[in-house]
Amino acid sequence: MTGERTVGERTIGEQVVGEQVAGGGSGTDDFYGRLRAYEGRAAVAGGEGRDAVNEPMIRHWCEAMGDTNPAYPASAPPTMLQVWTMGGLSGHTGGSIRSEAYDELLALLDGAGCTSVVATDCEQEYLRPLRPGDRVTFDAVIESVSPRKTTKLGSGHFVTTRMDIRAGGELVGKHRFRILKYAPARRSSAAKERTTEVKEARRPRPVINRDNAGFWAGVAEHRLLIQRCTDCGTLRFPWLPGCGACGCLEWETVEASGAGTVFSYVVMHHPPFPAFDPPYAVGLIELAEGVRMISNITGVPYDKVRIGMPVELEFLRVDADLELPVFRGAVA
Ligand SMILES: [Zn+2]
Numbered sequence: 001m002t003g004e005r006t007v008g009e010r011t012i013g014e015q016v017v018g019e020q021v022a023g024g025g026s027g028t029d030d031f032y033g034r035l036r037a038y039e040g041r042a043a044v045a046g047g048e049g050r051d052a053v054n055e056p057m058i059r060h061w062c063e064a065m066g067d068t069n070p071a072y073p074a075s076a077p078p079t080m081l082q083v084w085t086m087g088g089l090s091g092h093t094g095g096s097i098r099s100e101a102y103d104e105l106l107a108l109l110d111g112a113g114c115t116s117v118v119a120t121d122c123e124q125e126y127l128r129p130l131r132p133g134d135r136v137t138f139d140a141v142i143e144s145v146s147p148r149k150t151t152k153l154g155s156g157h158f159v160t161t162r163m164d165i166r167a168g169g170e171l172v173g174k175h176r177f178r179i180l181k182y183a184p185a186r187r188s189s190a191a192k193e194r195t196t197e198v199k200e201a202r203r204p205r206p207v208i209n210r211d212n213a214g215f216w217a218g219v220a221e222h223r224l225l226i227q228r229c230t231d232c233g234t235l236r237f238p239w240l241p242g243c244g245a246c247g248c249l250e251w252e253t254v255e256a257s258g259a260g261t262v263f264s265y266v267v268m269h270h271p272p273f274p275a276f277d278p279p280y281a282v283g284l285i286e287l288a289e290g291v292r293m294i295s296n297i298t299g300v301p302y303d304k305v306r307i308g309m310p311v312e313l314e315f316l317r318v319d320a321d322l323e324l325p326v327f328r329g330a331v332a
Contacts, residue, residue: 031112035145035157041101043161044140049084053134053167057083078126081165081173084136102142105159109181114156118180125174134167143176156182201275203318212239214253222315224256224325226291237291258313259288260327267302281305285327293325300329 051057058073061080069077076084087097130136146158163175208216215238218225227236231248242249263286269279283297283305297305298316311327318324 032145032147034108035105038101038105038142039144041142042099042139043102043142044097044138044163045099047085047097047138047140049136049138050087051084053084053130053132053136055132058132073132075129075131078129078173079124080130081124081126082122082163082175084130084134085138085163085165085175102161105142105145106181109157109159113183114181116154116156116182116184118153118182120158120178120180122178123176126172127174128170128172130167130172134172136165136167136172137169138163138165140164149180151180151182152185153180154182154185156180203275203322203324205322211241215239218253218255219315219323219325224258224287224313225253226256226287226289227251228254235289235291237287237293254289256287256289256313260285260311260313262286262297262305262307262309262311262327262329263292264307265297265305267305279303283311283327285311296324296326298326298328305329 053076055073058076058080061077061083062068062072065077067077140161140163143160143162144158145160148155148157158178158180160176160178163177164171165173165175206212206216215225227239228234228251229236229243229246229248230250230252232243232246234243234245235254236244236251243251262283264284265281267279267281268276272278279302281297281300281302283295284292285295285297286292296316297311298314300309309329311329313325314328316324316326
């Protein structure tokens with residue numbers, strides 16, 4: 001990775017659905033001018049990594065991520081960049097290292113009604129790998145404050161901070177973090193309608209797309225279809241575009257015999273969901289063909305469901321638009 005610049009990005013929150021630069025009134029422009037005055041000011045100053053870059057933390061990370069790259073733990077995965085700057089649950093020694101300027105900016109936004117906050121995305125640049133023994137220092141700057149924007153969540157300003165992370169004085173990475181400070185949107189009539197619908201207790205609808213349409217077409221004909229890779233023959237369920245074993249995108253279907261056993265189950269007591277009447281059992285059913293699916297278990301009281309219990313496929317007509325494959329248990 002030396003000499004390369006890699007950029008990683010992930011989206012945490014809501015997508016911006018519309019953009020609206022607040023203009024018109026000079027008062028609004030004034031306000032944005034006051035926000036922009038914070039651009040370039042420190043958000044964090046003089047941060048020091050709590051621990052040196054170290055092998056145990058790298059190992060734990062790799063284990064949690066399932067990353068078996070042999071380059072680790074001799075060096076740290078680049079995506080651990082932020083890890084070395086974190087203060088832990090008790091915070092950084094000596095209290096908060098956040099600058100007054102950043103607190104002022106947030107207070108200004110609070111005062112304008114932008115009292116909610118959501119992290120929207122982060123972006124990292126890696127300049128050189130960190131290795132065990134490296135001690136990091138960091139500071140952060142308020143890089144930009146956006147004009148007022150309107151999103152599904154509400155209207156407000158995106159605030160981007162950029163943390164520069166150094167080891168031995170050398171810049172090793174940059175971590176950009178963006179939040180939206182916003183005034184929550186008043187609930188739309190569509191959202192209210194959705195709530196009304198929930199009160200009528202309709203079961204949730206399946207999301208049918210081109211990758212799983214064949215499954216639901218099968219259900220409509222009272223057939224439970226399993227995908228089979230045409231290359232290596234591996235069965236898969238739930239439906240996916242490609243084979244997890246060999247990567248092949250070609251597939252055919254096999255109709256399940258309908259026989260299965262309860263591989264595992266949970267009994268739902270709480271939280272309550274509209275259209276479901278707790279307590280009820282949710283089963284992980286192992287089909288005779290070997291794949292497993294999550295479904296309801298019918299015909300057996302929730303407290304009589306047992307692992308290993310034989311079950312048989314049946315189709316449950318939920319309402320005029322929805323039919324579901326479920327499994328009828330047989331109490332011994
Ligand atoms: Zn395959």
